[in-house]
Amino acid sequence: xxxxxxxxxxxxxxxxxxxxxxxxxxxxxxxxxxxxxxxxxxxxxxxxxxxxxxxxxxxxxxxxxxxxxxxxxxxxxxxxxxxxxxxxxxxxxxxxxxxxxxxxxxxxxxxxxxxxxxxxxxxxxxxxxxxxxxxxxxxxxxxxxxxxxxxxxxxxxxxxxxxxxxxxxxxxxxxxxxxxxxxxxxxxxxxxxxxxxxxxxxxxxxxxxxxxxxxxxxxxxxxxxxxxxxxxxxxxxxxxxxxxxxxxxxxxxxxxxxxxxxxxxxxxxxxxxxxxxxxxxxxxxxxxxxxxxxxxxxxxxxxxxxxxxxxxxxxxxxxxxxxxxxxxxxxxxxxxxxxxxxxxxxxxxxxxxxxxxxxxxxxxxxxxxxxxxxxxxxxxxxxxxxxxxxxxxxxxxxxxxxxxxxxxxxxxxxxxxxxxxxxxxxxxxxxxxxxxxxxxxxxxxxxxxxxxxxxxxxxxxxxxxxxxxxxxxxxxxxxxxxxxxxxxxxxxxxxxxxxxxxxxxxxxxxxxxxxxxxxxxx
Amino acid sequence: xxxxxxxxxxxxxxxxxxxxxxxxxxxxxxxxxxxxxxxxxxxxxxxxxxxxxxxxxxxxxxxxxxxxxxxxxxxxxxxxxxxxxxxxxxxxxxxxxxxxxxxxxxxxxxxxxxxxxxxxxxxxxxxxxxxxxxxxxxxxxxxxxxxxxxxxxxxx
Numbered sequence: 001x002x003x004x005x006x007x008x009x010x011x012x013x014x015x016x017x018x019x020x021x022x023x024x025x026x027x028x029x030x031x032x033x034x035x036x037x038x039x040x041x042x043x044x045x046x047x048x049x050x051x052x053x054x055x056x057x058x059x060x061x062x063x064x065x066x067x068x069x070x071x072x073x074x075x076x077x078x079x080x081x082x083x084x085x086x087x088x089x090x091x092x093x094x095x096x097x098x099x100x101x102x103x104x105x106x107x108x109x110x111x112x113x114x115x116x117x118x119x120x121x122x123x124x125x126x127x128x129x130x131x132x133x134x135x136x137x138x139x140x141x142x143x144x145x146x147x148x149x150x151x152x153x154x155x156x157x158x159x160x161x162x163x164x165x166x167x168x169x170x171x172x173x174x175x176x177x178x179x180x181x182x183x184x185x186x187x188x189x190x191x192x193x194x195x196x197x198x199x200x201x202x203x204x205x206x207x208x209x210x211x212x213x214x215x216x217x218x219x220x221x222x223x224x225x226x227x228x229x230x231x232x233x234x235x236x237x238x239x240x241x242x243x244x245x246x247x248x249x250x251x252x253x254x255x256x257x258x259x260x261x262x263x264x265x266x267x268x269x270x271x272x273x274x275x276x277x278x279x280x281x282x283x284x285x286x287x288x289x290x291x292x293x294x295x296x297x298x299x300x301x302x303x304x305x306x307x308x309x310x311x312x313x314x315x316x317x318x319x320x321x322x323x324x325x326x327x328x329x330x331x332x333x334x335x336x337x338x339x340x341x342x343x344x345x346x347x348x349x350x351x352x353x354x355x356x357x358x359x360x361x362x363x364x365x366x367x368x369x370x371x372x373x374x375x376x377x378x379x380x381x382x383x384x385x386x387x388x389x390x391x392x393x394x395x396x397x398x399x400x401x402x403x404x405x406x407x408x409x410x411x412x413x414x415x416x417x418x419x420x421x422x423x424x425x426x427x428x429x430x431x432x433x434x435x436x437x438x439x440x441x442x443x444x445x446x447x448x449x450x451x452x453x454x455x456x457x458x459x460x461x462x463x464x465x466x467x468x469x470x471x472x473x474x475x476x477x478x479x480x481x482x483x484x485x486x487x488x489x490x491x492x493x494x495x496x497x498x499x500x501x502x503x504x505x506x507x508x509x510x511x512x513x514x515x516x517x518x519x520x521x522x
Numbered sequence: 523x524x525x526x527x528x529x530x531x532x533x534x535x536x537x538x539x540x541x542x543x544x545x546x547x548x549x550x551x552x553x554x555x556x557x558x559x560x561x562x563x564x565x566x567x568x569x570x571x572x573x574x575x576x577x578x579x580x581x582x583x584x585x586x587x588x589x590x591x592x593x594x595x596x597x598x599x600x601x602x603x604x605x606x607x608x609x610x611x612x613x614x615x616x617x618x619x620x621x622x623x624x625x626x627x628x629x630x631x632x633x634x635x636x637x638x639x640x641x642x643x644x645x646x647x648x649x650x651x652x653x654x655x656x657x658x659x660x661x662x663x664x665x666x667x668x669x670x671x672x673x674x675x676x677x678x
Contacts, residue, residue, distance in 0.1 A: 097562040098562075121558065121585065149562065150560055150585055150586065153560060153561055153562065154558060154559060154560035154561075154585040155544075155547055155557075155558070155559045155560075156556075156557070156558045156559075156582075156585065157551060157556060157557060224584075224585070227583045227584050227585070228583075228584045228586075230583045230584075231583040231584045231588075296584065296586050296588065296589070297584050297586070297588040297589075298588050298589045315604070315605035315606075315608060316605060317570065317571025317573075317602070317605050318534060318569070318570050318571045318601065318602070319570050319571075320535065320568030320569055320570030321568055321569055321570070322568070323568060323569065348568060351568060
């Protein structure tokens with residue numbers, strides 16, 4: 001996808017790191033393209049919308065739950081449309097290899113009203129990225145490129161094409177098209193539906209799909225499920241759909257009529273099966289048990305055999321844990337020893353829930369620790385409320401914890417509150433990406449730096465402290481105890497570089513200093 | 523699927539499972555074959571179990587090795603043998619960490635590549651493709667150390 005974006009002259013790639021989408025922007029940067037991390041997915045999409053309004057080709061990447069954060073701009077960008085190209089990559093995680101839910105983002109294409117492509121391997125990821133740009137420019141619409149873990153985290157052979165020339169960005173005023181006051185939004189919604197009808201005609205006539213002859217069994221599938229199905233039932237007829245919104249109903253109808261038994265094979269929600277049935281076609285779909293987790297060749301064989309007997313559980317592997325030497329180990333052992341009720345958040349530190357710590361009581365979504373902690377403080381009896389602590393990482397704090405701090409200052413619980421910001425100097429969970437509080441860009445160059453403790457003070461938090469817990473475990477413990485005892489608002493920044501990133505961070509810092517010295521000499 | 527070789531490489535985060543599977547996939551590609559590889563990572567850097575599937579042949583469909591159809595299972599950590607063994611097909615080959623004499627390796631970190639050496643003599647991929655794949659996938663400063671480990675594995 002990164003190579004395709006580079007070959008298509010994408011002017012800007014932006015996003016927020018999230019498994020399994022993170023590598024796209026890193027790779028785009030390494031190829032020489034322009035790629036940057038945004039504080040969160042909503043901002044990333046907004047930046048990409050601006051670039052696309054200005055006539056450029058823009059790529060925005062995120063994991064499935066990231067699109068929840070970016071959903072607000074997505075829905076209205078579908079109304080306004082774009083002048084250049086806007087490709088939104090949603091990397092879904094069926095089976096939850098590294099996520100808190102297995103939501104199926106194909107629903108977003110329908111809900112927002114944007115065309116959607118689903119690649120099944122690396123070659124299609126390349127080809128469909130180019131195609132998404134073409135579709136976006138032709139119909140002036142954002143396009144959703146829906147990936148899944150097994151397409152993202154796989155490598156297959158790719159034949160690249162020749163690089164394409166990109167349009168020169170320039171501003172054209174279009175107030176009625178882009179300023180979504182109701183008077184402009186009403187016709188914009190009608191325009192969107194007309195555009196989708198034209199995209200549907202195109203998909204019907206020449207959209208990306210493959211029909212493999214066979215029978216009497218027929219299979220309709222998309223994405224990686226299609227290659228599993230091809231392998232599980234080589235004798236079956238297969239209709240592999242590349243564009244799954246809007247759907248090519250006529251092609252599906254002809255296919256279904258040509259086989260004796262027609263089965264829809266899809267990972268996650270019965271999205272295709274429901275849509276095809278709603279269009280009046282009788283197709284079979286997987287029993288409900290296959291909605292959970294990833295598909296593979298064996299599971300597809302079972303679906304085709306209508307096998308609903310319990311599946312053998314895979315032998316347990318070794319679960320991940322907080323690294324030995326992780327600065328957060330001190331934090332979680334302290335919280336455990338103090339008997340805290342811990343509203344946790346998304347990151348490596350969620351592993352603080354596991355033994356020997358067991359020091360996390362909630363984990364919902366990015367940034368939720370602060371709001372959830374406040375909610376508990378508001379309603380719990382005082383002796384329990386006073387034990388509630390919110391714990392959030394540095395990257396997660398910048399992503400969506402800042403508004404939680406604002407809420408805390410605006411609606412303080414009677415017992416006050418304590419927020420621990422674990423600043424390990426990197427987005428560790430997804431593989432050591434930079435973020436606005438590291439002061440370095442995606443490519444580790446010096447840039448503006450957000451100072452977490454200054455932000456907390458500026459928001460009006462009365463007690464803000466910074467400490468290195470492993471260097472001073474006793475001091476850290478008393479700091480937390482004092483904060484819990486006060487009926488006021490406290491933010492404690494626990495700052496120490498991630499053990500795995502520390503060496504790299506030093507090297508980036510040295511490189512920045514060396515470059516600065518070189519510039520002074522010149 | 524006939525004509526497809528299925529390999530699973532398993533171990534713990536930080537042992538070089540993904541690097542090893544990159545090298546296998548690249549070597550097969552350099553030998554002119556279709557190849558697909560896939561893995562699950564994300565939590566992998568936190569010391570948990572990691573495994574990667576590599577499949578090659580004239581034409582590969584699914585990127586995942588179907589259950590109990592691995593022709594070769596390469597395991598980097600002794601504690602990860604039993605939980606991965608069920609993936610091996612009847613008659614498939616297990617290459618466990620003790621397949622190579624660890625004392626003959628200059629760095630324990632090269633065990634992944636040493637085990638690839640042991641795997642390589644069982645596969646129909648020319649040695650030159652393996653060597654080119656290692657040159658393309660390993661940093662210059664550890665290349666010689668790894669080429670040496672690969673040679674130790676080939677003699678094991």
